[in-house]
Every structure is written in C-alpha cells, then in structure tokens.
Amino acid sequence: MNFPQGFIDSISDCAGFSRADFIAAHEQQSVNSIRFNPLKTTEGNHHFSEEMLQQVPWCKNGVYLKERPKYTLDPLLHAGAYYVQEASSMFIHHVVEQLLPNQTELKVLDLCAAPGGKSSLLASMDQFDFVLSNEIIGSRVPVLYENTVKWGSAKMYISNNDPADFLGVGELFDVVMVDAPCSGSGLFRKDEAAMKEWNIDMVNFCSLRQQRILHAATQALKPGGYLIYSTCSYSSSENEGNLDFLIDTGIFSSISLKTPVEWRVVESLSSKHAAYGYRFYPDKIMGEGFFCGVLQKNDSSNVSYMSEHTSNAKTLNTRSELASWIKPEGALIFEEDEVVYAVRENHLSLRGLLKKHLRLRKSGVKLGAVMKKGLVPDHELALSELISSEVNRLEVNKIDAISYLRKEEIAVQDCPEGLHLVSYFGYGLGWAKIVSGRIKNNYPMSWRIMMRNDHK
Numbered sequence: 001m002n003f004p005q006g007f008i009d010s011i012s013d014c015a016g017f018s019r020a021d022f023i024a025a026h027e028q029q030s031v032n033s034i035r036f037n038p039l040k041t042t043e044g045n046h047h048f049s050e051e052m053l054q055q056v057p058w059c060k061n062g063v064y065l066k067e068r069p070k071y072t073l074d075p076l077l078h079a080g081a082y083y084v085q086e087a088s089s090m091f092i093h094h095v096v097e098q099l100l101p102n103q104t105e106l107k108v109l110d111l112c113a114a115p116g117g118k119s120s121l122l123a124s125m126d127q128f129d130f131v132l133s134n135e136i137i138g139s140r141v142p143v144l145y146e147n148t149v150k151w152g153s154a155k156m157y158i159s160n161n162d163p164a165d166f167l168g169v170g171e172l173f174d175v176v177m178v179d180a181p182c183s184g185s186g187l188f189r190k191d192e193a194a195m196k197e198w199n200i201d202m203v204n205f206c207s208l209r210q211q212r213i214l215h216a217a218t219q220a221l222k223p224g225g226y227l228i229y230s231t232c233s234y235s236s237s238e239n240e241g242n243l244d245f246l247i248d249t250g251i252f253s254s255i256s257l258k259t260p261v262e263w264r265v266v267e268s269l270s271s272k273h274a275a276y277g278y279r280f281y282p283d284k285i286m287g288e289g290f291f292c293g294v295l296q297k298n299d300s301s302n303v304s305y306m307s308e309h310t311s312n313a314k315t316l317n318t319r320s321e322l323a324s325w326i327k328p329e330g331a332l333i334f335e336e337d338e339v340v341y342a343v344r345e346n347h348l349s350l351r352g353l354l355k356k357h358l359r360l361r362k363s364g365v366k367l368g369a370v371m372k373k374g375l376v377p378d379h380e381l382a383l384s385e386l387i388s389s390e391v392n393r394l395e396v397n398k399i400d401a402i403s404y405l406r407k408e409e410i411a412v413q414d415c416p417e418g419l420h421l422v423s424y425f426g427y428g429l430g431w432a433k434i435v436s437g438r439i440k441n442n443y444p445m446s447w448r449i450m451m452r453n454d455h456k
Contacts, residue, residue, distance in 0.1 A: 001026045004198045007185065011234045016266030016279055025283035030189040032065040033087040033287070035117075038124050039152055039385050040427060041081045056286075057263055059090035061124060064286060072451045075401035079427035080150035080383055085117045088186075088280040088290035091265070092118055092177070092228065095294060096125055098257055099226055105129045106174040107350075111163055111217055114140035116147035118179050118230075123153040128175075130347060132354070134159045134166075141361050146447055148362060152383045154331065154344055158362035159354065163216030168357040171300060176221045179230045180210040180242075186232035186289020189282060207237045211245050218249065221297050226255070230292040239291040240270035240277050247273040252295040325375055326367065326386045333367070340367040340375070342386055379444055382421055382430045394420040394432060404429060407441050407448040 001023075011017055033056060051069065056062030064087065071077050071084055100106065106128050110119040113133035123131045133148060133156060135141050141160050148156050183203045184194035214229065221227055227246070231238050246252045247270075254275035259265045264284040268277040280290040322333060322340070331342040343351060343364035351363055365384045368377040381387055400410040401424040415434055422429045422443075431442040 001188070001195075003188070004195060006200060007198060010200065010203070011185070011236075014234060014236055014279065015268035015277075016281060016284070017234075018281075018283060021283035022281060025281070026189055028189075028282075030282075030288060031087065031286045032068045033062055033085060033090070034065060034082045035059060035062045035085045035090060035121065035124075036082045037061075037080055037120070037151060040079070056087045056090050057260075058094035059087075059121075060093070062087060062090040062093070070451070072449060073402060075398060075405060075424040075429060076427060078150065078405050078447075078449075079424060079429055080152050081427055083117055083120050083147070083151070085121070086187075086190075086232075086288050086290075088285065088287035089117060089179075089230070089232075090121065091278070091280070091290065091292055092121055092230070093125070094259075095228055095257060095292065096122070096127055096175070099255070099294065100127045100175075103127045103174075107172060108132070108175040108177060109134065109166070109173040109217075109220055110177045110179070111166075111213065111220075112136065112179050112181060113158075114144040116144045116151070118177055119144075119156065120147065120151040120153070122175075122177065123151065123155045129155060129344070130157070130350065131155045132157045132159060132173075134161055134163075134358075136160075136162055142446070145362060149380050150383050152385045154342070154365050154384065154386055156362070157351070157354070157360060157364070159358040160361050161358050163213045165358060166216055166220040169220055169353065171220065171222045171225075172353075173220050174222055174225045175228065176217045176225070177228045177230075178210075178214060178217050180206075180213055180238075182206050182210070182231040182233040182238050183235060184232055185234045186280075186291070189288060203233070203235045203237060206233070207235075207241060210238060210242050214242060214246055218246070218251065218297065223297055223300050225297050227252070227295045227297065228292065229295070230290065232288065232290055234279075234289050234291070236271075239279075239293070240268055240275065243275035243277060243293045243295065244270045244272040246295055247275055251297055251299040253298055255294040255296055257294065322367070322370070322375055324388060324390050325377060325381065326388050331365075331386055335370075338369060339378075340370055341365060342367055377419070377431060379430055379442070382428045387421070387428065392416070392418060392420045393423050393428075394434075395423050395426075398424070401429060402449065404432070404441060404443060405447075405449045407443050407445060409441065410439055412437065412439050 053064040107130040113119045114135040119133040188195045256276045266279040277293040332345045341364040366378040366380040433440040
C-alpha cells in the first residue's frame with residue numbers, strides 16, 4: 001500500500017505506533033464485523049452460526065464474520081436484525097457500560113450521527129431511554145433515517161441541525177457522543193478515497209472543524225455528564241489535541257477507562273493535560289483505526305434544561321382501529337398534522353421542546369393515517385418494536401424476500417385479501433396489499449435493492 005506523502009512521519013510519534021507492524025497490517029485484508037439488534041435478534045436465531053468467527057471482545061452484540069457476505073442481498077439486514085459496523089467503533093459499548101453500569105432513563109445526543117451505527121448501538125443499551133441522532137449535513141439524513149427505522153427502536157429521534165442550534169435546548173443530555181468528521185486515516189484499508197484525499201492541510205482543517213463541533217456539544221451536556229469523543233483518524237491533532245482543547249475551557253476533566261491487556265488497546269496521554277485517550281491499530285486488534293476519549297463536565301456552561309414543556313399534539317385513545325396494530329402497553333398515541341404517531345409516554349413534553357428549537361426529521365414512531373376504513377399504516381410501523389403480533393403476516397422465502405425488497409411482484413397463494421406485513425424468518429420487511437390474488441408492493445421506492453444476482 002502506498003501511503004500519502006508525509007502520512008507515516010506525521011503519526012510516528014503517536015502512542016503505540018509501530019512503523020513496520022502498521023505497514024504490514026495494511027497489506028492484509030480488513031476484517032468483517034456486524035452487530036446484532038437485541039430488539040429483534042436473540043442468541044441462536046440470527047442465522048449466522050456458520051459464518052461467525054468470534055465475538056467482538058468489547059461489545060456483547062458484536063461478532064466477526066469469516067468472510068464478507070453480500071449484505072445487500074440479505075433480507076435480515078433490511079429487516080434491521082443486524083447492523084454492519086466496524087469492530088473498533090463498537091468500543092463505545094464498553095465505554096458506556098464502564099461509565100454508567102447501573103444507570104437507566106438517561107438521554108443521549110449523537111451529534112454527528114449519520115449513517116447511524118453508533119446511534120443504534122446506544123439505543124440498544126439499557127442505560128438510555130431517549131436517543132437523539134443529529135446529522136449536520138442534510139444529504140446524509142435519508143440514510144440515517146433509513147437505518148434508524150430499520151433498527152426499530154422507539155427510543156430514537158432524528159434532527160438535522162448545526163451543532164450551534166443546540167444552544168437553545170439547554171443542558172439536556174446526560175451523554176453527548178461526538179464521532180467527529182475527520183481525515184479518515186483509520187479507514188485506509190477499507191477506503192481508498194480517504195487515502196487519496198489525505199494531506200496535512202486536511203488534518204488541520206478537520207481539527208478546527210472538530211473544535212467548533214465540540215464547543216457546541218459542551219452546551220448541550222448536563223453538569224456531571226459525559227462527552228464521548230471519537231474519530232477514525234490517527235492524527236494527534238484530531239484526537240488528543242482536541243481533548244486538551246476541551247479541558248482548556250476549565251469545565252472538563254479526563255476519565256480513565258479500564259481495558260484488559262489482551263485487547264491490546266493502546267492508552268495515550270495528551271501533551272498538555274495528560275488526558276486519557278484510547279487508540280486502536282490494525283496491527284494490534286481485529287479492526288480498523290479508531291480513537292476514543294471521555295471527558296466529564298464539571299460545571300455549567302449554559303441555561304439548564306426545563307423539564308416541563310407543552311405540546312399541541314392531539315392525544316388519542318387507543319381506538320379499535322389502532323388496537324390491532326400496536327402493542328397495548330408503553331406507548332402514547334397522538335395525532336399531528338393528520339398523521340398518527342406513537343411515543344413513549346415520558347417523551348411527549350420533551351418532543352415538544354425539541355420541535356421548538358430543532359428540525360426534527362423523526363419524532364416518534366409514525367403509525368400512519370386513520371381513514372374511514374381504519375389505519376393506513378406507515379412503513380415505520382412495519383419495522384418498529386411497537387408492532388402488534390396480531391398483524392396479518394405474509395411469510396416469504398429468501399428469493400421472494402429479495403424480489404419484494406426490489407419492489408417487484410411476488411407470487412402469493414392461499415392468502416386472504418387485505419394488507420399484510422411481509423416477513424422473512426419472522427422479521428418484518430414492509431407492507432403489501434393483496435387484491436384479487438395479486439400483490440401491491442408498498443416497499444419504499446427509495447429503499448429498493450438495485451443489486452442483481454448476477455453481481456455475485
């Protein structure tokens with residue numbers, strides 16, 4: 001592999017760096033890893049037994065695969081049964097478990113969330129009751145929305161805001177995750193474009209942009225809360241340097257994490273404040289380059305979050321036309337702009353606050369619209385944890401599942417007319433309506449699979 005000019009020299013002084021081993025690792029293939037969705041997948045029913053290599057040590061739901069499958073042609077991916085995620089990034093699971101082992105009902109902001117991997121990881125943890133996934137760049141919101149809907153958690157909301165917009169929200173969140181846009185050197189084995197674009201000027205630009213994002217993140221974090229900072233860069237100015245930048249504000253202290261020696265994660269110290277950082281190198285761990293550091297906020301920097309907020313949403317009773325579609329417990333149903341939503345009961349006032357200050361792109365589970373003949377369900381409901389087991393289902397095999405996901409017609413026999421949840425191994429994929437023995441495929445057009453079998 002031909003590294004960009006000046007790259008190796010620029011990281012040669014980083015903690016744990018071994019030039020020969022690092023170069024040798026980049027001549028090897030990257031590893032493949034996925035993370036199961038505990039809402040939908042339990043041990044023994046994930047259909048990956050033969051392909052699994054071993055568990056990712058720092059994440060109980062993460063596994064390595066022996067080889068890379070064609071994920072696009074796996075209906076389970078589209079059902080949200082798992083998420084394809086780089087193993088090093090799953091370290092966030094270990095961070096949360098160590099910082100907040102017995103906590104519940106917490107709120108977390110993922111400030112730079114697209115495509116949604118870390119948000120779905122956080123939503124899978126018992127510590128968090130509310131997960132706000134924010135994406136700064138509007139063009140990246142659709143992929144974040146798609147992955148969030150597929151994950152199916154009622155905890156998850158989406159906003160599309162500049163980090164500075166969170167000043168109006170106040171010190172609301174117990175944890176703020178900043179997986180910052182970076183120069184991408186940690187992904188050189190997987191992303192040739194990142195290697196071609198890398199240069200020192202880009203590193204410096206990314207560092208300054210990261211500091212602006214981090215400054216805004218401090219405003220949304222409660223005193224005593226944790227800021228988890230990560231990048232997929234090796235450059236110290238994007239990593240330890242930014243921990244020093246935050247500690248310079250006078251309101252943060254560095255947090256040390258315990259990592260077993262056998263994990264071979266490298267602990268580093270920043271040059272100015274000796275802040276703890278954790279570096280992942282592909283010559284030491286099964287994964288790609290990654291950096292993570294944790295800071296705790298000591299003092300207030302902003303107006304505190306006010307717990308009571310009004311909402312103009314019209315709350316509905318669980319009427320007969322809705323009762324057969326969603327589980328009866330744990331959700332508050334309301335109508336807004338002729339669309340029916342469901343949220344956790346303790347989310348309604350919080351949702352009102354966020355809608356006042358932010359551009360919400362997902363703000364509860366969209367159930368659909370109530371028409372004269374009953375509910376016309378939205379695709380969000382098809383993949384949600386709130387969906388009732390009483391919904392009519394059309395179970396399909398893999399060939400038909402792929403055809404459905406391509407938004408093609410599939411054959412149906414001996415199936416009653418009406419709306420059905422198309423499912424594969426019991427996992428919901430989306431809606432289809434059967435009329436006169438024919439199927440109307442309601443899968444979202446923009447989500448359809450374009451890959452053909454002849455791409456194998």
